Amino acid sequence: MESKELEKLLGDLKSKLSSLLSSLVKEKKDNSGELQNGLEEFEKFLKDLQQNFVKTLEYASKITKDEKIDKLYRKWAQKNISDLIDKLKRAGSKIAKEKNLKEDFDKVIFRLMELTRLGKRSEVFYGIYRIFVARNKEIPKVLCEPFKPIYSDEIFKVMIFSFLSGIMEKGGEKYGRSKEYRAESGGEGEPE
Secondary structure (H helix, E strand, C coil), rough: CHHHHHHHHHHHHHHHHHHHHHHHHHCCCCCHHHHHHHHHHHHHHHHHHHHHHHHHHHHHHHCCCCCCHHHHHHHHHCHHHEEEEEEEHHHHHHHHHHHHHHHHHHHHHHHHHHHHHHHHHHHHHHHHHHHHHHCCCCCCCCHHHHCCCCCCCCHHHHHHHHHHHHHHCCCCCHHCCCCCHHHHCCCCCCCC
């Protein structure tokens, strides 16, 4: 596809999306609940489109080895970090509701936090992956994202801590317990 064809196609798409959004607002302006639902669906569509765009950029970056495409991919991937952090926290919260997985994470959560703090990606991945394999559960796709090498160590840490905080928030009182409990669960305990 030539550049001019692509520009025309993108222009048409932009125009149609804008028209669709305007129509939605006009049709639903008297019913705020329906309008809100429509706008939320539109937002979800745009987020999905953005994620597909980033995946396409990632693929293009890998197959072309072009520096400009790679730079564009990294720029867009970083824009997605905020959304990823939210998704990871929600994934952790979802796991916290599954009793067996929650119990398994409870046993190693402080170890995973320490390994994350040290930036030991492969060991963190192994620890998490091992829990899912032991329970014969599929690892959430969003949980594979922080381990991609495009993310700096600091971004990796924030993403994993966000995931782990989602697990910890459901029953957080357990994590404030005694030094013995923290030692049993792989945590180091605080000086008294």
